[in-house]
Amino acid sequence: MISQQQTQKQQLKILPQQIQLLNLYFLNSIELEQRIRNEMEENPLLETKEEKEFEEADAGAQDPLMDCRDWEECNNADAPDYKAEYQNYFSTEDAPNIPIKNFVHFKDEAKQQLRLLSLPEEDLQLAEYIIDILNNQGLMDKPVEEVADDLSFIRQTLIDEETINRGIAIVQTLDPIGLGARSVQECLLLQLRAMNQKRPDIRCALKLVEHHYNDLMHRQFEKIHHALGIDEEELRIILNFIGTLKFYPVTENVSEYEPKATIIPDFIITRFGDTIQVNLFSTRANNVFVNQSLYDQLAQQSSKDRGATQYVKSKLQSAQWFVNAVKQREETMMKIMQCIVQIQHDYFLEGDIRLLKPMVLRNVADISGLDISTVSRITSNKYAETHFGLVYLKDLFSEGIADKKGEVISNKVIQSVIEEAIEGEDKRHPYTDQQLVNILSAKGYNIARRTVAKYREQMKIPIAQIRAVWA
Numbered sequence: 001m002i003s004q005q006q007t008q009k010q011q012l013k014i015l016p017q018q019i020q021l022l023n024l025y026f027l028n029s030i031e032l033e034q035r036i037r038n039e040m041e042e043n044p045l046l047e048t049k050e051e052k053e054f055e056e057a058d059a060g061a062q063d064p065l066m067d068c069r070d071w072e073e074c075n076n077a078d079a080p081d082y083k084a085e086y087q088n089y090f091s092t093e094d095a096p097n098i099p100i101k102n103f104v105h106f107k108d109e110a111k112q113q114l115r116l117l118s119l120p121e122e123d124l125q126l127a128e129y130i131i132d133i134l135n136n137q138g139l140m141d142k143p144v145e146e147v148a149d150d151l152s153f154i155r156q157t158l159i160d161e162e163t164i165n166r167g168i169a170i171v172q173t174l175d176p177i178g179l180g181a182r183s184v185q186e187c188l189l190l191q192l193r194a195m196n197q198k199r200p201d202i203r204c205a206l207k208l209v210e211h212h213y214n215d216l217m218h219r220q221f222e223k224i225h226h227a228l229g230i231d232e233e234e235l236r237i238i239l240n241f242i243g244t245l246k247f248y249p250v251t252e253n254v255s256e257y258e259p260k261a262t263i264i265p266d267f268i269i270t271r272f273g274d275t276i277q278v279n280l281f282s283t284r285a286n287n288v289f290v291n292q293s294l295y296d297q298l299a300q301q302s303s304k305d306r307g308a309t310q311y312v313k314s315k316l317q318s319a320q321w322f323v324n325a326v327k328q329r330e331e332t333m334m335k336i337m338q339c340i341v342q343i344q345h346d347y348f349l350e351g352d353i354r355l356l357k358p359m360v361l362r363n364v365a366d367i368s369g370l371d372i373s374t375v376s377r378i379t380s381n382k383y384a385e386t387h388f389g390l391v392y393l394k395d396l397f398s399e400g401i402a403d404k405k406g407e408v409i410s411n412k413v414i415q416s417v418i419e420e421a422i423e424g425e426d427k428r429h430p431y432t433d434q435q436l437v438n439i440l441s442a443k444g445y446n447i448a449r450r451t452v453a454k455y456r457e458q459m460k461i462p463i464a465q466i467r468a469v470w471a
Contacts, residue, residue, distance in 0.1 A: 024329045025377040029264050045319040049287040113174045126167035138249030140182045178249035185213045265385035285327035290319045336378045339367040351388030356410045358400025430467040
């Protein structure tokens with residue numbers, strides 16, 4: 001039976017240019033420079049001020065042979081400057097007598113192993129991306145959902161968590177064993193599963209790590225005795241065996257061989273008395289422009305070819321959009337940073353973490369009149385240079401907790417007090433979470449024990465029993 005039905009629904013559609021603009025918001029200063037270079041390679045109508053000045057200087061340069069007075073002088077015009085060339089070499093006394101160590105990064109080795117596998121191109125690219133985001137110890141320390149969101153943002157297509165888990169499983173088949181593990185526990189499990197499962201000590205160790213890892217971390221040995229059905233001597237043998245395993249896939253200090261990353265700030269925050277001034281570290285809006293003369297020339301030459309005319313017009317529209325997008329990015333960055341400084345004025349004056357106020361993305365969005373997603377992308381992956389050092393913008397956002405006086409303070413303040421107390425504790429008799437609660441209470445912060453435990457775990461500080469063992 002044929003019938004008609006009328007429905008009404010709302011849909012949110014995002015244009016491709018809006019997605020590209022959000023991508024620009026996420027980039028920091030270094031990544032923006034690379035994006036500008038890529039756009040200039042793809043679009044001949046885009047030009048920068050530096051490139052134009054270089055072309056003009058190159059065009060105005062004269063041939064050095066034109067200044068020669070005779071044939072002999074022209075014959076020696078291209079002779080190298082022996083003084084400048086000599087400076088490129090060490091003297092015998094200053095020459096370093098240190099051999100250069102041959103070092104291959106574990107990520108490069110893992111990618112070489114990947115190419116030996118018969119993998120589809122999609123799985124190969126996925127596994128290479130996961131290898132690139134591993135930390136220096138070979139662990140996947142990012143949540144799977146965050147990795148899926150980042151990769152979806154890069155590829156501009158939806159990537160689910162199942163796909164990321166498939167890529168992690170591929171990486172975990174590579175050497176060294178445990179590569180791509182998401183925790184120390186998983187690293188130990190991967191090593192045990194690669195061993196002979198018929199050995200009783202390996203089976204017992206596998207059961208201990210897989211089902212009683214938390215009991216092991218909290219040193220609840222009596223509970224482990226009953227759960228595994230072994231005595232104290234057998235447990236000691238199992239623990240000694242587990243101690244021979246690697247807690248991290250990569251034990252060598254990779255950071256010693258990696259070039260030191262230099263952080264280039266995106267904002268310069270300057271204090272003038274009680275006034276805080278915000279500036280961008282570098283502005284590109286006035287340096288990127290459309291080469292109008294080249295467009296006129298190309299438009300004139302392609303006027304008889306409809307396809308060429310359409311191509312030139314599309315490149316012009318793309319160049320104009322990119323120039324406007326760079327300008328809009330910088331205006332949005334300044335607007336959001338000024339709102340942050342307005343909220344955290346006292347903190348930027350003194351640089352004291354105790355003056356940091358509770359602030360979430362919604363607070364900045366309400367003041368600036370922008371969307372929360374825009375604020376999130378602008379503040380991600382960016383730093384500000386202040387008179388008290390570099391500040392990661394994401395560290396300025398925190399939830400609020402009410403103290404005994406009823407004043408709302410930032411949880412960053414609580415974390416700093418906890419960290420300060422743990423640094424000054426007796427290492428052989430460290431503070432328990434309840435003792436930390438008492439210390440905070442004495443300083444005017446009424447915090448529950450479970451909240452202290454949550455903040456301690458966020459700062460990756462182990463419990464008192466483990467800290468006592470490490471001491």
